[in-house]
Amino acid sequence: MKSTKLLFGITLIAMLGVFTSCDDEDNELGPTLNFFGEEYIDGNKTVNSGETLRWSWQAAKGDNNLESFTVSRDNVDLSGFPKEDIDNDTYRDSLVIDAPMNAGSYVYDFIVTDKAGNTKAKDFIITVEAPNMSTHSDVKVEVVVADGTNASLFSVETGEVYVVNNISPENENLIDFVYGYSDLKAFTNQILSPAETPPEYLNDQSLPNTTNMAIASDVDFDAVDANAIMENISDLSETVISIAEGDVVAFITEGGHKGYLKVKTIYGSEGNSDEYVIFDVKAVLASEMQ
Numbered sequence: 001m002k003s004t005k006l007l008f009g010i011t012l013i014a015m016l017g018v019f020t021s022c023d024d025e026d027n028e029l030g031p032t033l034n035f036f037g038e039e040y041i042d043g044n045k046t047v048n049s050g051e052t053l054r055w056s057w058q059a060a061k062g063d064n065n066l067e068s069f070t071v072s073r074d075n076v077d078l079s080g081f082p083k084e085d086i087d088n089d090t091y092r093d094s095l096v097i098d099a100p101m102n103a104g105s106y107v108y109d110f111i112v113t114d115k116a117g118n119t120k121a122k123d124f125i126i127t128v129e130a131p132n133m134s135t136h137s138d139v140k141v142e143v144v145v146a147d148g149t150n151a152s153l154f155s156v157e158t159g160e161v162y163v164v165n166n167i168s169p170e171n172e173n174l175i176d177f178v179y180g181y182s183d184l185k186a187f188t189n190q191i192l193s194p195a196e197t198p199p200e201y202l203n204d205q206s207l208p209n210t211t212n213m214a215i216a217s218d219v220d221f222d223a224v225d226a227n228a229i230m231e232n233i234s235d236l237s238e239t240v241i242s243i244a245e246g247d248v249v250a251f252i253t254e255g256g257h258k259g260y261l262k263v264k265t266i267y268g269s270e271g272n273s274d275e276y277v278i279f280d281v282k283a284v285l286a287s288e289m290q
Contacts (some may be wrong), residue, residue: 007146029062030118033110040094041227042168044125047099049230050289055124056094059086059112066091101230103130116253133226134159136281138264141179143275144201150273152179154205156257156283164202175212176253177261179277189266189277193239196221209254212236216250221262221280229284233258243277259283 040056070082111121120152136159144152148164155174194207
């Protein structure tokens, strides 16, 4: 009987040891993850297309050393992640990236993992608002002439056409396009960046802005929206471009406005002062991208 009691006691102690060990495992402390606020994001946020996103965080070990850290957007790791060479005890870092160009909601996940496989995660929902798109229809721009009397200068920001003789230091920075005609410089049916316009057509002055352009032959102008402008227009280099009726021209102005222009009508190409072009414009202004 004594032998039986002794065996039972040993078995009970062993079982208690197993249960205690399991409890210890269940109570194992995983890593922690904290985010800093102020100029950094520490909660869900609504932003504009392309706006700068900033996070700053600190991860710390629990009972086990840290092993890795990753950041993903919609379950796809961002470039440069995961990071597996982080400090065993504390990992502090920051991330600065641009928000997506397309409107919508995006989930950014930040996950720290320790060497026992324990994780701590924090997700942020970033909602990108579609920028407003400015539209200007049936814009008539007259050919630029030496006496400066034609309305030959167009501003994307205001949607207005300006007479050369009315340009001053106060408004010259608004000008984004000039329409030129045929002469020895071969400006027949061309849209010019303001800075490319010869001074003799600007009362021997010059315009400061450079507008970069390109023919966008594959663009359906009627279907263009703000997302299409933000996503598809970049790295343009031409500053003088020949046009024909029906052409669609992509552009980025000196002031950061970007969009498309569709040539509807070209009247004349003989160098007469009554010649003009009519076009439509769809643009996202720089103020909508900030």
